[in-house]
Structures are given as structure tokens and as C-alpha cells.
Amino acid sequence: MLKRINGTDPFLASIKISDAKYPAPFPSQLEYGCPARGTWNIVHTGFLIPQAHEIFVCAEGCLRGVVLTAAEMNASDRFSTVEVREQNLLDGDMEQLIIEGVTDILGSLDYKPRAVLVYTSCIHHFVGCDLGLVYRTLRERFADIDFTDCYMTPIMRKSGLTPDQLMRQQLYSLISLREKDPKKINIIGNNLPTDKACELFGLAQEAGYEIREITDCKTYDEYQSLGEASANICFNPVSKCSGEELEKRLGQKLLYLKTSFSYDEIEKQLSALCGYMGVRTPDFSKSRERCENALRQTREIIGDAPVVIDYTAVLRPLSLARLLLTHGFNVTAVYADGFTGEEREDFDFLKMHFPQLDLFPTVNVRMRSVCRTRESKTLAIGQKAAYFTGTRNFVNIVENGGMYGFEGIIKLCGLISDAWTSEKDTRRLIQIKGMGCGCV
Amino acid sequence: MSNLKNQTAAFISTYASDTSGVCSALYELGGMTIMHDASGCNSTYNTHDEPRWYDFDSYVFISALTEMEAIMGDDGKLISDIVSAAKELKPKFVAVAGTPIPMMTGFDFKAIANEIERQTGLPAFGFDTNGMHTYVSGAAKAFRAVADRFITDKLGKTSGLSVNLLGATPLDFSVNSSLQSAKELLTENGIETVSCLAMGSDLSEIRRASSARVNLVLSYSGLDAAKLLQKRFGTPYVVGRPCGAFGKRLMADIKAADRTGKNAVGFAGSSEGDILIIGEGVFAGSLAAAIREETGRKAFFASATEFDDGLFGEADVIARDEAELRPLIGKSRVLIADPLYKPLCRGMGIRFVPMPHEGFSGRIFRKDIPDLTRSIAPLLEQL
Numbered sequence A: 001m002l003k004r005i006n007g008t009d010p011f012l013a014s015i016k017i018s019d020a021k022y023p024a025p026f027p028s029q030l031e032y033g034c035p036a037r038g039t040w041n042i043v044h045t046g047f048l049i050p051q052a053h054e055i056f057v058c059a060e061g062c063l064r065g066v067v068l069t070a071a072e073m074n075a076s077d078r079f080s081t082v083e084v085r086e087q088n089l090l091d092g093d094m095e096q097l098i099i100e101g102v103t104d105i106l107g108s109l110d111y112k113p114r115a116v117l118v119y120t121s122c123i124h125h126f127v128g129c130d131l132g133l134v135y136r137t138l139r140e141r142f143a144d145i146d147f148t149d150c151y152m153t154p155i156m157r158k159s160g161l162t163p164d165q166l167m168r169q170q171l172y173s174l175i176s177l178r179e180k181d182p183k184k185i186n187i188i189g190n191n192l193p194t195d196k197a198c199e200l201f202g203l204a205q206e207a208g209y210e211i212r213e214i215t216d217c218k219t220y221d222e223y224q225s226l227g228e229a230s231a232n233i234c235f236n237p238v239s240k241c242s243g244e245e246l247e248k249r250l251g252q253k254l255l256y257l258k259t260s261f262s263y264d265e266i267e268k269q270l271s272a273l274c275g276y277m278g279v280r281t282p283d284f285s286k287s288r289e290r291c292e293n294a295l296r297q298t299r300e301i302i303g304d305a306p307v308v309i310d311y312t313a314v315l316r317p318l319s320l321a322r323l324l325l326t327h328g329f330n331v332t333a334v335y336a337d338g339f340t341g342e343e344r345e346d347f348d349f350l351k352m353h354f355p356q357l358d359l360f361p362t363v364n365v366r367m368r369s370v371c372r373t374r375e376s377k378t379l380a381i382g383q384k385a386a387y388f389t390g391t392r393n394f395v396n397i398v399e400n401g402g403m404y405g406f407e408g409i410i411k412l413c414g415l416i417s418d419a420w421t422s423e424k425d426t427r428r429l430i431q432i433k434g435m436g437c438g439c440v
Numbered sequence B: 001m002s003n004l005k006n007q008t009a010a011f012i013s014t015y016a017s018d019t020s021g022v023c024s025a026l027y028e029l030g031g032m033t034i035m036h037d038a039s040g041c042n043s044t045y046n047t048h049d050e051p052r053w054y055d056f057d058s059y060v061f062i063s064a065l066t067e068m069e070a071i072m073g074d075d076g077k078l079i080s081d082i083v084s085a086a087k088e089l090k091p092k093f094v095a096v097a098g099t100p101i102p103m104m105t106g107f108d109f110k111a112i113a114n115e116i117e118r119q120t121g122l123p124a125f126g127f128d129t130n131g132m133h134t135y136v137s138g139a140a141k142a143f144r145a146v147a148d149r150f151i152t153d154k155l156g157k158t159s160g161l162s163v164n165l166l167g168a169t170p171l172d173f174s175v176n177s178s179l180q181s182a183k184e185l186l187t188e189n190g191i192e193t194v195s196c197l198a199m200g201s202d203l204s205e206i207r208r209a210s211s212a213r214v215n216l217v218l219s220y221s222g223l224d225a226a227k228l229l230q231k232r233f234g235t236p237y238v239v240g241r242p243c244g245a246f247g248k249r250l251m252a253d254i255k256a257a258d259r260t261g262k263n264a265v266g267f268a269g270s271s272e273g274d275i276l277i278i279g280e281g282v283f284a285g286s287l288a289a290a291i292r293e294e295t296g297r298k299a300f301f302a303s304a305t306e307f308d309d310g311l312f313g314e315a316d317v318i319a320r321d322e323a324e325l326r327p328l329i330g331k332s333r334v335l336i337a338d339p340l341y342k343p344l345c346r347g348m349g350i351r352f353v354p355m356p357h358e359g360f361s362g363r364i365f366r367k368d369i370p371d372l373t374r375s376i377a378p379l380l381e382q383l
Helices: A042-046 A060-072 A086-091 A094-108 A122-127 A131-141 A163-170 A199-206 A220-228 A237-250 A263-277 A285-302 A317-325 A341-353 A383-389 A405-421 A426-430 B018-026 B041-049 B067-072 B075-089 B100-105 B109-120 B135-150 B178-188 B220-233 B246-260 B281-295 B322-330 B339-345
Strands: A052-058 A079-083 A115-121 A146-152 A181-187 A210-213 A229-234 A253-256 A306-310 A330-335 A358-360 A379-381 B032-035 B059-062 B094-097 B124-127 B162-166 B192-197 B214-217 B237-239 B275-279 B299-303 B334-337 B351-354
Touching: A042 A052, A042 A060, A042 A115, A042 A146, A042 A163, A052 A060, A052 A094, A052 A146, A060 A079, A060 B018, A060 B041, A079 A094, A086 A094, A094 A115, A094 A122, A094 A131, A115 A122, A115 A131, A122 B100, A131 A146, A146 A163, A163 A237, A181 A220, A199 A210, A199 A263, A199 A405, A220 A229, A229 A237, A237 A253, A253 A263, A263 A405, A285 A405, A306 A317, A306 A383, A317 A330, A317 A341, A330 A383, A379 A383, A379 A405, A383 A426, B018 B032, B018 B041, B018 B094, B018 B135, B032 B041, B032 B075, B041 B059, B059 B075, B067 B100, B075 B094, B075 B109, B094 B109, B094 B135, B109 B124, B124 B135, B135 B192, B135 B220, B162 B178, B162 B220, B178 B192, B178 B246, B214 B220, B214 B246, B220 B237, B237 B246, B246 B281, B275 B281, B275 B322, B281 B299, B322 B339, B334 B339, B339 B351
Parallel strands: A052 A079, A052 A115, A115 A146, A181 A210, A181 A229, A229 A253, A306 A330, A306 A379, A330 A358, B032 B059, B032 B094, B094 B124, B162 B192, B162 B214, B214 B237, B275 B299, B275 B334, B334 B351
Antiparallel strands: none
């Protein structure tokens, strides 16, 4: 098979942060998809509901990716499909197709799921499919199964909530209203379990609170018991809508404790939690000191080596870049196609104090043919950054890797040191879908 | 109303789509292919349908269509984005492949291709795929278009026996030694390979395809191109994929086609019962023929992808849905198919022999995809 020999100058695709516009430094044009696949998709996320079955209703081309996602995570027995064909558009029988298709599938399964997630697609949106009728009928036919509406509608990604946001919202839509336990709090909106060593758990325990999240649930009943919490902690920007919906529907107070790599911002979030629990905010100076030590030791290990960061690794890449740059690390590039609202202050800071920082897109067509090696040993944080620089020294995480707070910074320093001293099989690791979901 | 229950799959996978088929067929030819879609088709293609993605750069992109662009019919942005990328990347041609939403909005592929061609000066194609057919359908459209546009010069025939290989993509051949083995088998039989549409040949080789004396159609996706080349240059074609003992038959068919100018489909002649093979029609048919020849057992096939009734034996069928496949499986003693078909055998009491197929299970079983060109013995051991 033919193989690439080299590539074009990567800096043809990049822009200095000093010249970049916030929040979208690059124009929206044709898009390229690089082979780093560790981020989760809506199939992976839906399977977080225990004892639930997923049914996707869409065209063959749209089914292909989700069917094989399920197969790769060895979850095909919890996954079925209804294929939309041309005649369904002409016959106008889309509602019947969904109802009869789901009925047929539920009659064929070897087990009875507690819940069914029915995913409709862009087509249904465009033909004005009466989803209300569909779900009413299904709930009547299968009174002992909970149904919820999920969406694979990428064409709507710039029209309100993105499919990822919608999925994270619908993930909790089956939780019923329950009597509240004032001492229970959920963490919501994450695909990966939150590191139990982070300050959230310690503070809650000391105050007599219990924190749980969907990743702890092994049964559908345990999932339902998330409805007993009085409040939901959310720190992923794309999941904020989930918390707002639960606050409205179940009356669970939303504690949006945004993720950050700034000591002051972290302390502010933890103080908010203490305020909710009615306890005094502890002195975090020791935590700050431990972070400083960890950063210093890590800096000593990797020296002036170039560090590159991508947006799939951490929820706030610019905040991380700022932390590392202000602690002497040689962060040379951030790979991101755009930034969330929470990154504005970090963007402006970096623009002013580190104007030479390069911003690289990940989907721009130029990225298809750029040189994917670097002359000097490079430390990457994230799979896309590793792919585009060709390094085997990378921190293999997605979505913050479950890290949060001061402990998150300390843990990340450890991962950086490990990545610097131990090479990884980048090619193999980054092509595994849905990191941490069970795919191998 | 159609039989809606036929469209459900409680247990099995689905084939790569026609959109992916276009991309796969054109991958090595130096062009730029754009899937006209919101998102999703690209990651599906480059994750599950394209084993060359990591190592072999090819310009396959997505248009990133939005709801407002679709509703407002804003084709201008698509054209502008394509022209801009083409000017920078300098591909040899441009192709636009459709997905469900462009079909619904009545996207005019031909007109858009003409406009792109006018603005870039590059050959441009518009493929009215819609993500509702298998890769075989899309690849067939692409191969035919390439043949139509680039195989135009009537060159003198080679002095010795020669072929073009038509219909080769990794979705049928994966990236193991299968295609190379087929080429070597041809060479050993004194048959030169002029070009391969489209793995391992660039456009300059493909432009010389009219010099081949026979076209060998390796998968159903190559048949339309073969028919066009026959019409244009009088080149006869043979349908079949070298496979165990069937390979000898195929070589004989190629020599006969060269002598007589007549087409041949060597794998027809099945009768129902015993061994059922599910897969792409030409491969499944060739494998069935090889099994019949080597074991004397009755073997027939179900083409789960687009196929032509004219290529069937008595028992062979087109069947793609669980509801259609179950009765066929029930009547057989052995099922040879991709491992993701195995759940359909549950409770049937039949032997299942895995035959991984990139076009169905993608990369999951890639390392287990066998090269059966020379010998099907590893398969026979499992029957």
C-alpha cells in the first residue's frame, strides 16, 4: 500500500494567537477528520444507562458508524436498528416505520430492557415526523418499558443544542421525580467517572454528603435513585443544559462548578460547593503548594521540550496552556477549532503575554497533508496533538480524564511526567473509539 | 405500504454506504472527494470504511452542511469552499457525493459538478448517492464515471493477454495480500495486469486501460465500468474473483473471452441447500463455486449488496434484511458469513463459519480476513 513520505509545512495551517479572533480563529469550510477517535459519541454515552437498549432509526449510511461503535464496545446485544429507505420518504410512513420497527425489535430480543433510547435522525427533522405520536404509541404498547427520545441530528449542530449536548441532556431524562434526600448530590454530565481523590468528594464527605454519578450505577434502579439527590454538580460546559433541565424538571439545584486550571477559579468553585453544603470553606493553601511542587518537578523532568495541547484532552485547553506557560513550560501550540465562552479571559491573557503561541485547527483541509513529525522530542497532551506532531510521548486522556480541581492538576502533572519518560503506541491507542468505554 | 418489518435489524450490522463506496473507489486516484453532509459520514468513513486513512493521505472531506444551508438551498457556500480548497490542494479532479439530506432537498449534483468544473478547470463529478444503498452501488457509480471520463483513448491492444482489474476497493479486499495474490496468479498464467480500478494504480495507468484485452470484474461494483468499456472499446469481460480452485476456472474464462470476445460469469450453477454464503455477490459466488469444485458439496450464496439477477445461479438470491435471511439460513447446514451475522444462527442448529468482510464489520476482524486467492483450505477445515 502507498504510504506518505512527508508533508507540507504545518505552520501553513496555524495562526499566532496574537493574530487570532475569538472564539473561532479559523473559517468554517470543508472539514477533514483525523484518526484520533478517543472521544465518546452518542452511542457510548447512551449505554451509560444500565439495562437500557438503544434503537437507531436512520439511513444505512448513518447507521453504519453507530452499529460498529456498539459492536466495537461489545454491546451489540443492547443495540438494534431500523433502516430508513427511499420509499419511506415517498410513502410518508415514517411514524409507522419507527413504531412498527421498534415493536418488531422488542419482540425479537432475548431480554426485556428496562428502558429504550430511540434515536431519530436529520431526516425525521426535515420531514416533520410526528415524534409525539411515535412516543405516545410506544409508551402505550409497552407500558413496562421507559422510552426516551434521543437524536442523531448533526445537521442541527449549529441550531441550538448540539447532538452531544442533547445526548447528555437526554441521558438523565428517564430519571423520575422522587423524594429528595438533602444529603445526596449528583455529579452529572460526564462520560467518565470523576476522580474520587478530587476535592469534591472529600469536601462532601466531611460535610456528611454523599456524591454519586451515572458511572457508579450498575442497575436501572440505581440510575433511578439519582432522582433522590437535592443538587447536581456539573463542570463540563456542554452539560450545563443537562443541569438546567434537571433543575427545572426535578427541582434539583444546579451547582455549576466550572472546570479550570486556575487556582483562584478552582477555589471559587469549591467555595460555592461549601456554601451550598453550609460549611466553611477550608484553607486551600496546602493544595496550592502541592500543585506548585508538582508543576516544578514536572517542569524539571521535561525541561524546555515543546508541549502541545488539544481540545479533546481537557475541557479548557487555554486555561491549561496558561497554567503551564506561567510555570515555565514551553507550550508551543494549542490544537482547537474554536473555544467556549469560559475560555475568553485565558484567550485574552495568552494573546497579551504569550503572543507567539500557535493555534492549529484540527478539521481544516490543510491539516490533511501537513507534516506530522517534529524535529525535537515533543510532549503532547491529547490524542489529536499527538497525532499531528507524531510524538509517542503523550498524555492519553479525553474530556479531562475524570480530573478536577487541585488534585486534577497534581494528577495531570504525574501523567505528563509519565508520558515524557514512557513512550506509547500512539497509532494503536488513538484509534480506539470512546476511550474508557470498554472498546479495545 | 412497504413491509416495514423487513427494515429492522435486531441483531446484525449494516454495510458501508454508497457514499463511502464513492470515496473508497476514488481514494487512490489523486482527486478530492467531498461528502455533502453535516457530519458523521466522514468519521464513519475514515474509522470503519477506510483502512488506508492513517497511512495514505487522500483528500476526502465533508462539506459540514448546516440546517440553514440546507433549508435555504445555499449551494454557493459549498461551491466556494470546494473551489477554494481545490485551488490550494490542486487535486486531479473533484467529486461530490451525496447523503440523505441533499437527496431530500433535491440537490442538483450534475449542475454543481459543472459549476465546479467551470470554476476550477478540473474534471468534476457529482454522485447522487444518498446513504440508503450499499457501498457497492456508490463504488459502481464512481468506477463508471472514472472509466467514462478518463479511459477515452483507444489504444492498441497489448500483444500478450492482458486484463484490467475492475471493482477493487478495501471494502472487499481489505488491505491484506488478496489483491496482490490475484495479480500474481494472473502473471503466473501469462496474463498482464494493465490497470486496477482502483487499488494500486494511478490515473496514468488507468488511462491506458483500453489496451487490455479483457476486463476482469472482481466485484459487482466493477461491472458497470466493464460494460461501458465493452461498448466503447469492444473489450469482453469476465466476472469472478480468484478463489481456490475457482481461480483456474477464471483464468480459463479470461483466455476464452480473449479468443471469442464473449463475456463470462464463471460462478453460476448453484443449487439450494447445505452451505450458504452471505456477502458481496461476486466474492460470495466465487467462493461458492470454489467450494462446489473442491468438495462436491452444494453451496449457494445470498448477495447482501446490490447485484444483478443475470449473474445468479438457480438458488442464489439477493437478501439483505434479517427477515429475508433467516429462512435461507434455516434451510442450510452451514453459514459462511461475516462474524457479525452469527447472532442470526442462534437456535438454528447450524454451523457458523466466520468470513470477515471489511464492508460489513469494518476494522473489527481485519486481522482475521483471509487471503483465499490460492487456497480455501483454511475455510474447508471449518466446514
